[in-house]
Amino acid sequence: MSVKVREIFSSIQGEGIYVGRRQIFVRFAKCNLDCDYCDTAHKRDAKFCMVAGKKKFLKTADDIVNEIKNLDTKDVFSISLTGGEPLIYTSLIKQIHKKTGIPLYLETNSTLPEKADEIKNLITYAACGLKLNYPKFYNDSLKTIEILNHCLKSGNLFVKVVITKNVDVGQIEELTGDLKNIGDLPLVLQPQTGIKWDNTYKNTLLTMSETAGNFLKEVRIIPQTHKFLGFE
Ligand code: SF4
Structure with missing residues (x-):
């Protein structure tokens, strides 16, 4: 049987609100998906956890x-369902919800609206990534959100967009206009890790x-x- 979960660990949330x-x-x-800035091994099943x-x-x-x-401690706020893409595994998420009783925090790439619909009532917090590098999933992402x-x-719920050097201000304008139609959602612009924050990039972020x-x-x-804090 393939292993659906690659890692389980306790740490602090390093992204978003x-x-x-x-x-x-x-x-x-x-x-x-297969984003070129991805920092996790996501292309295959794991052999172990x-x-x-x-x-x-x-x-x-x-x-x-x-x-x-075994990892639950008094300061635990929620279980982060992360990946890879957790919405591929809705039946396992249902089991985790039923058997732990700990609030679920879904970190998703927002491209699977039918799967989101299946487990929407089990989720307490959601970090919805919106992948501007995959325009064909744009409408599905809005639907998931x-x-x-x-x-x-x-x-x-908040929306997170990784700002690579390929994202432009016009895309952010279009996106935020579309998000406004869904609700006044918190938006996180996440600078891509590992690229140089020169003045041009910083000014673009501010714009x-x-x-x-x-x-x-x-x-x-x-x-x-x-x-940069050295946590997992
Ligand atoms: S959606 Fe997330 S996990 Fe999937 S390839 Fe992109 S960055 Fe990696």
């Missing part, structure tokens, strides 16, 4: 749930923030903080 919150991370194997740094062979949903429970936003409490601010009240520029 919940930065710094303690979470148990469940990193699913595989993704339906790393649990808090140790190699384990988890065969069933109960094995996964038990490892999650709309489905989840409809179910989650106000403020529990994007100003542009987005014409449509949405809460716009933030937040990098991947766990990388």
Whole structure:
């Protein structure tokens, strides 16, 4: 049997509006996209699961749930379902929800609206990535965000866009106009890790923030903080 979960560990959230919150991370194997800035092994099933740094062979949903429970501490805010793309594995997410009782935080690339619809009532928080490098999924992404936003409490969902050097201000203007039609959603502009923050790039980020601010009240520029803090 292929292993659906590549890693389980406890750490802090390093991205987005919940930065710094303690979470148990469940990193699913595989993704339906292939972004060139991806920092996770997402192209194949895992052969084993790393649990808090140790190699384990988890065969069933109960094995996964038990490892999650072992990592639960009083400061845990939620389980981060991350990847890869967690929405590929809706039946496993249902089991995790039913058997742990810990709030679920979904980190998704937002390209699978039917899957989002299937588990929308089980999710408490959502970080919805919007991949401007995949224009063919743009409408599906808006649909996913709309489905989840409809179910989650106000403020529990935010949209995250990685700002590569290929993203331009016009795309941010179009996107934020479309998001405004769904709701006044918090937006995080996430600078791509590893690229040089020269003055041109920084000015572009500020212009994007100003542009987005014409449509949405809460716009933030937040990098991947766990990388420079040395957390997983
Ligand atoms: S959507 Fe996320 S996990 Fe999938 S390839 Fe892109 S960055 Fe990697």
